[in-house]
Amino acid sequence: MKNIAEIEKRKTFAIISHPDAGKTTLTEKLLLFGGAIQTAGAVKNNKIKKTATSDFMEIEKQRGISVATSVMAFEYLGKQINILDTPGHKDFAEDTYRTLTAVDSVILIIDSASGVEAQTKALMEVCRMRNTPVIIFINKMDREGRDSFDLLDELEDILKIKVRPLSWPIGIGATFQGVYNIYDKDLNLFAANKTKISEDIVSIEDLNSSELEDTIGEGPANELREELELVDGVYDEFDREAYLRGEVAPVFFGSAINNFGVKELLETFLEISPSPQGRESNEGFVAPEAKNFSGFVFKIHANLDPNHRDRIAFLRIVSGKFERNKFYNHARLEKKLKFANPTSFMAQDKSIIDEAFPGDVIGLYDTGSFKIGDTITEGTSFSFKGIPSFSPEIFMELENKDPMKSKQLEKGIQQLTDEGVAQLFIQQPGNRKIVGTVGQLQFEVIKYRLENEYGAKCEFQPKRYYKACWMTTNNQEQLDQFIRAKSIYIAKDKDDNFVFLAETPFLLQMAQSDYPDIQFHFTSDFKVEQEN
Incomplete structure (x- = not known):
């Protein structure tokens, strides 16, 4: 069945972090690997003000922060990847909470120097509420930072989740030479490159071979062996089922701004992360394999393009197949709607689509019919649960x-x-x-x-x-x-x-x-x- 193949092909996730941990930068670099963009500039640059691809609102450009959720879709290694880049600023936490209802997993970024911060803890609590699988990326390893084992202890103590490193850094800051991919058993040597993809990967199956000393030097080689032995002794073997239940978080190390460690993260993510999941409704659980189309609105954005007074509702598809110009039920209004120009996203760039499948996030032009949490269905009407909205502060x-x-x-x-x-x-x-x-x-x-x-x-x-x-x-x-x-x-x-x-x-x-x-x-x- 086409729907099953399309569902298995998709990965829909959010990137979350404390402000300035490198979230929008990592998003850019994932797009770079996916071929969605050809070069990437740093989000913040003292000499040249460059703006991240996903930061399209004028105030975001001025402040250097993300205050709106962006949706970006691209293909990589035969998979359709849907990234939701969320606001990092704590004042926009509610937008992030709503976005997490629309994804199946999360990549959480930690600054290697700052460790776990207040917003990180709050975001993890939301993931735990929904048992959302989490992968952790410890960023900025090319700068001076904390000891890796100390960071892992802090993650477990404060975020209350078991961790399992799937890559390991060789040095940090001035002594940083690269990462060893524990999952694939190869060595990725560090070379600072902010705008393009560069790879210098050495496959080393046997860490006791002299090839390791020849590559990174005797001292770092011995230190890497000792640390990896300690990793295997302290942490359980990686259990994918425990990760999918939200009980254990795989950990990767790298430098997003230098495109380093991102490839290991992305390719392992594609292998272990969940395919699109179903959602609970007032009529029971709706599986992605269900025949009839259904989806829910988790975000609305007016004036996405200031030149055209458009208002777009972001719809997460839960089941069935969405088709352009087909009539669907608006559950709350109890009326039929059809959509002539449904869009997919690449940040502010939009393209009209004819069909979409579970896991996809599409944009529906809206004249005021939609509110956050609205459900669209084919066949019988029902409503999805769990779009959080909190008392203001x-x-x-x-x-x-x-x-x-x-x-x-x-x-x-x-x-x-x-x-x-x-x-x-x-x-x-x-x-x-x-x-x-x-x-x-x-x-x-x-x-x-x-x-x-x-x-x-x-x-x-x-x-x-x-x-x-x-x-x-x-x-x-x-x-x-x-x-x-x-x-x-x-x-x-x-x-x-x-x-x-x-x-x-x-x-x-x-x-x-x-x-x-x-x-x-x-x-x-x-x-x-x-x-x-």
């Missing part, structure tokens, strides 16, 4: 600084919040707009995009709220009473659900105590929360 009131552009401001904030970069709460009287985010930088991005993409000027005034709490109850009378009593703290989200904006943990606790029949939810996905 920072709240600000949106103030219009140009009354002549009120319509543009209204349209802009609605579209940007549909993308998931922030949440919008409307308070009455006065139709006041409260914007909630998980980080301060998002307000800077919203303000910039409102002005540059919609021509609307605004300011943000801080609001002292602790949590946004969605409410459900079987006691409508008690809910009505609560809304009347707390009216100055009540708002509606963009789906018209009532939200309690609690000022302090104490006031939230009092509300829970005084109104016991009301359930206060800290995620807007409270319907799924109730089902679970």
Whole structure:
């Protein structure tokens, strides 16, 4: 069957890391190996400002950070690879969380000098929630950094996951000579090359042969033998099934900026990582092999191309085969839709496709029909579970600084919040707009995009709220009473659900105590929360 062959061919994964660990650089180098680009420049260069392929939003270019999820597809060694490059900045963690619902595995990058950082731990927690298989790439080995064994201990202690090195560095920083590929038993010698692929690989089956000394010198050869012996003594043999269950993380070493250690990572990843997996729905588990098409929207992006006011919904295909110009069911709206120009992505470059298969991420041009979490199906309608959305941590009131552009401001904030970069709460009287985010930088991005993409000027005034709490109850009378009593703290989200904006943990606790029949939810996905 064609569908089965296409499913087996695909690998869909995200690259995640703490900011500045080298995530976007590694993405570039994977594209370089895949032939998707011919040369790559460093993301940050003191003399020349070059921009990573996946950083296409103007503010990203100015700040040198990724604040939007990019999707890139290419073929390598007969496999269709779909990379989702996520925001590294902690203020955009929620976008990363949603992206992880759309992938089947993850490559986590660690800076060899910094080790495990706060954002790394938070990202690993999300992977653990979903039992997502993780491969770890320890980056920047060509710079002075931490001892490799110390890094591995830290990974196990802080990330609470067993590790198993599948490559091993020879030296570090000034003494870095390359990596030994434990998985394939060959030696890759280091040569700094930031823009092209260069390989100097020596196959050494027997590490006790004199060929090792001839290649890297007597001292480094003896040290490598001792360290590899210790690796085999300390760590269990690699167990692919344990990796697929999310219980053990293979570890690779290298230097993404110099294209070093990337090939070992990529080729081993293709061999051991999972093919597209199914997803849970309110009608049960949907397997990728299922005949009927299904998929879910995990991201929406307005103005992907500023020259064309397009709005694109990113759809992860879960089962069946997607076909252009075929009618499908929009589960939430209960209406039929067809798509004349579905696209695949290579960062900001898009190409129209006629068909797509499980594991693929496609772009659907959207006129406002989609929200994050929407399900598209063929045959019977159902909804996929598990698109996380959390209570914001920072709240600000949106103030219009140009009354002549009120319509543009209204349209802009609605579209940007549909993308998931922030949440919008409307308070009455006065139709006041409260914007909630998980980080301060998002307000800077919203303000910039409102002005540059919609021509609307605004300011943000801080609001002292602790949590946004969605409410459900079987006691409508008690809910009505609560809304009347707390009216100055009540708002509606963009789906018209009532939200309690609690000022302090104490006031939230009092509300829970005084109104016991009301359930206060800290995620807007409270319907799924109730089902679970």
